[in-house]
Amino acid sequence: MNAETSKSGTLGGFPKPPAMVRGEQSSPAPHAASRRLNGAVGMAVFIGACAMLFAALLFAYAVVRSQAASWPPPGTPPFPRGAAAVNGLLLIAAGFALRRARSRGPAWLAVGLGLAALFLLMQASLWGRLVADHLGPGTGALGDAFFALSAFHALHVLGGLVAIAVLLRKRVPGETRLRRLRLATVYMDFVAVVWLIIYVAVCLI
């Protein structure tokens, strides 16, 4: 029976936790290690769902692009690639700041928060510039695609930003804090990767 179940324990792609830990963790004072695994599984599912969301958006973009006679469509002003790239670097830097915060404390957490917030501000100013350059939403297929993808992405960055802000404000025990910090880092890395993909797909190629 045991060999059978350990094989089936990987169903859905999630490794089965060791039996001992699992038994303890639903008791009133949950074991820290098992809590961490709960968070990891939950975050894995959540990131999978978010990835599907962006995959669907990128699929829509790919369809629109493949049906255009030429790309970028004739009459589209040149896209400010540089500014979009700088913003991406901010997001990657935010992820690194959160990594440092694990060992060096809340100051780096504040840096991460600041970098993520700066990313959003820079994105907002980029949108303003795009609208002024006739590359805003509703002006053409390229503007539509960039606006839809980046706006959605920004919303997800905002979600991460809120999580970091809560983490910075709340007084929680060290172990719990570290666990949440890890999850926030994974999430911010995810949105950075998504930005990279959007940048390559929409701005570069």
Add this chain to the structure above:
Amino acid sequence: MRRVFSTDHKVIGKQFLFLGLAFLAVGGVMAMLIRWQLARPGQPVPIVGRLLFPGAGGVISPAAYTSLFTMHGTIMIFFAVTPILIGGFGNFCVPLLIGARDMAFPRLNMLSFWTMAAATATLTASFFVPLGAAQAGWTAYATLSTAIGAPGPGQTMWTVAIYLNGVSTIMGAVNYITTVVRLRAPGMDWFRLPLTVWGFFLTSILNALFVPVIAAAMALLFFDRVFGTQFFIAGTTMRAGGDPILYQHLFWLFGHPEVYILILPAWGIVSDLLSFFARKPAFGYRVTVWALIGVVVLSCVVYGHHMFTTGMSPLLGESFMLLTMIISVPTSLLFLNWLGTLWRGALRMTTPMLFCVGLVFTFGIGGLTGLYLADIVADQYLHDTYFVVGHFHLIMAAALLMASFAATYFWFPKMFGRMMSERLGKLHFWPTFLALNVVFIGQLAIGWAGMQRRLYDPSAYDFLKHLLPWNVWISRAAYVLGLSQLVFVWNFFASLRRGKPAPANPWEVGTLEWTVPSPPPHHNFEEIPTVVRGPHELGHPDARALGKDWLGQDEVLS
């Protein structure tokens, strides 16, 4: 306040259940209004007509009719079945059945309910805006659903409501998956899980994967409507644009798994309950589990069968046809296992059992008629007729209604600590079962005769005139179906107040939720049970020595 914003999965489950039942009633009333228009086209609706349609003197106008069938579908799928089965019973059952004290993320669970509440508020508010609620059908096909086809704010609010509904569902999926993966009691291996839990678990996987796809479609539709982008509006040579068919791809990429998202919990519940009330182990438990997994995998690659008439490549269409037909292999296994469970069982025909057997019947017909629609050639004729409507109502409405009622009658004692009346339950079952089969099998027949769906007044067409008597009778059956739900409402609320107090284990079955008092205490289990056997140990020879015919999952034999 602590009771309203509760993080207890049992309270949240009940909140979802009440929300879903309320919207089931709203959607049901809409269905009867639709049936009125089809049977008595252009005549004022009796009793409530002047109240609901004051401008038209009680007559359902074409615009109101379009709104009605759009919102009927939307409400039933997203705001009735989803909250009742997945939100309500999923929340209540999953932790109890696997031996956990609560969900893995109780606060996320609470957030999931309140996001759903916000979605329902948005949807309800959309009835009262200028130009009324959404009118593009529950599928909201572009370009009908873009600002060109639906200029009013109703459709925009619809988009937002579906998006919020999706966010709530994804939160739930994260919770269910983590809970089942991580919080199973010691000894509760994957193949000792009640099939109900398998149903909810697999549904959650599909939810996590495919609800984001409709969220993306809703987001792009929202951008198209509000910011003037053109994802779903065809372009011109001057302006590269989008593609209305793209919307259909995104919608059905989600929409077909959605069918299984809704039916998987029902299949799980029925597989368990048939075994419980046949007093013998579920026939082919492992086959059932693998069949469920097979359906989940296949459901991801068949959505194109909704789009045979969009001019897709015949080669692609044929692949979708083949894959769709292959789904009938695991579903047939499932079906045969149900029959195998019933075969020579010591059947106890309680109300939950009646509804389960009813589900087996309606799902059987609904499933078989699906094969006609999966066939490209037959679908060319049947597409967009009432045959489709009858088919998906037999599966969605009939099967899910049956499963929701079975689950309600079955877990009501555990939820509220009181029994529901068996006599009223049977009085509820028979008219419901008979009437809904008349309605939906009747729809199959008029669809076969060529009546298209979504027609305001079919009798305006000469070739459909002879179907009016059919529509009259289908509508009469629909009113019977609607009215017999009053028995359920009465039974539900009367039992809530005056029902016989429920013992811990009124149905004499062995799954973990029946080892705790009814209703369960706040943290469910005094001590986390250790599971030693599967969920269906009924008619067990070892139990005879104990003077009963079943063994609990955590019962240690000395």
